[in-house]
Amino acid sequence: MKVESIEVKNIKISAHMSEDSVAFTASLWVNGKRVGHLKNAGHGGATDIDLYIMKDGRPVRSDYTFDDLDEYVKENHKDLEYSGIEFYLYSLVCDEDERRENKKLCRKGTVIRKPGVEYEQGVYDVYEIPYTPGFAVRVRKELGEDTYILNEHI
Numbered sequence: 001m002k003v004e005s006i007e008v009k010n011i012k013i014s015a016h017m018s019e020d021s022v023a024f025t026a027s028l029w030v031n032g033k034r035v036g037h038l039k040n041a042g043h044g045g046a047t048d049i050d051l052y053i054m055k056d057g058r059p060v061r062s063d064y065t066f067d068d069l070d071e072y073v074k075e076n077h078k079d080l081e082y083s084g085i086e087f088y089l090y091s092l093v094c095d096e097d098e099r100r101e102n103k104k105l106c107r108k109g110t111v112i113r114k115p116g117v118e119y120e121q122g123v124y125d126v127y128e129i130p131y132t133p134g135f136a137v138r139v140r141k142e143l144g145e146d147t148y149i150l151n152e153h154i
């Protein structure tokens with residue numbers, strides 16, 4: 001069967017276990033169907049990819065192989081630094097983790113990056129004023145039109 005889409009759902013991050021990498025568990029979905037599980041212990045090692053699901057207490061193998069998934073990534077995500085299924089799935093989990101953290105940050109107020117200022121990854125300035133389109137206009141008038149407002153991208 002041809003792989004047309006890959007998704008990672010039901011992601012559970014274990015921040016307290018994360019050391020050299022993000023510790024997590026998740027479900028693997030291919031072409032809209034759950035086909036397996038992912039797990040990373042957070043110690044910098046590989047992400048475990050199990051291509052089976054439990055049905056009536058018994059493991060049922062996926063219709064897809066590791067090579068099928070790897071081929072999909074190599075064909076459709078050539079922009080990745082490492083174009084393999086393990087790295088791709090890990091990057092999906094990390095992207096979701098970052099989205100969740102940014103969403104939490106945006107609850108605190110209007111989150112920005114000033115133009116011309118270099119920021120480390122994940123670092124922003126926060127106005128403790130709730131984001132509104134009107135406040136965004138005021139911020140851009142004061143700091144410049146190139147001001148990046150994270151709240152607009154969540």
